[in-house]
Amino acid sequence: MNKYQRPVLAGGILGIVAGVYSYLRFISSGVNTDPGWVLLVPASGVSSAILGIVLWWWLVDRPDQWTVSRGVISGALTAVLAHPLTWYLLMVINWVRGERTSLGERTLDPLQAIAASAVYSVGSLLVAGTETFLIGGLCGVFIVYMYRRISPEVGVGNV
Numbered sequence: 001m002n003k004y005q006r007p008v009l010a011g012g013i014l015g016i017v018a019g020v021y022s023y024l025r026f027i028s029s030g031v032n033t034d035p036g037w038v039l040l041v042p043a044s045g046v047s048s049a050i051l052g053i054v055l056w057w058w059l060v061d062r063p064d065q066w067t068v069s070r071g072v073i074s075g076a077l078t079a080v081l082a083h084p085l086t087w088y089l090l091m092v093i094n095w096v097r098g099e100r101t102s103l104g105e106r107t108l109d110p111l112q113a114i115a116a117s118a119v120y121s122v123g124s125l126l127v128a129g130t131e132t133f134l135i136g137g138l139c140g141v142f143i144v145y146m147y148r149r150i151s152p153e154v155g156v157g158n159v
Contacts, residue, residue, distance in 0.1 A: 014139045016045035018079070022128065039093055040086065047085035051078045056143075066148065068141055075140020079132040083124050087117035 023041050052074075059074045060066060091113035099107050108116050125132075 013045075014048065014142075016041060016048075018044060018048065018132065018135055025128075039090055043089040043093065044082060044086045047082045047089055048078060051081050051085060055081075060144070066144055068144055071140035071144035072137040073140070075136040075138065075143070076133050077136070079136025079139075080125065080129065082136075083121035083129075083132070084117045087120040087124070088113050091117060 020041055022044065023037065027037075055074045055078050059077075060070045063070075091108050092110050094107045095109055095113070101107060
């Protein structure tokens, strides 16, 4: 496993765990949920992995600064930016599956889903933004410490 695969794997796993947590929290709130909401879990894992690898490479790996502060920033940004990407993926998946709204209309197409995912992510960030921000930051710290233990040759830089 190369140095790029480890954070993707860790970020994807942590994203799926966060997605499962979010889904369980959502259904425990008493809201009548449609089975399509189950897709929120893999969509959050995929969006976390995509954003995680890009932000990790840009903020931590490329400058070779494996610091706790850069890990926190990378993880927190991944968590916050994953909201719109997760909503977008969920909307596109439902569009591809041919899902219908409660009124029997087609769901949003991929172009319409761009604006809708921004609106939905504002709502999800208001509801769970603090949690996702903190969890993302903690995940970034965890990955930095995991890397330092596994690969002592990585650049430690300044804390």
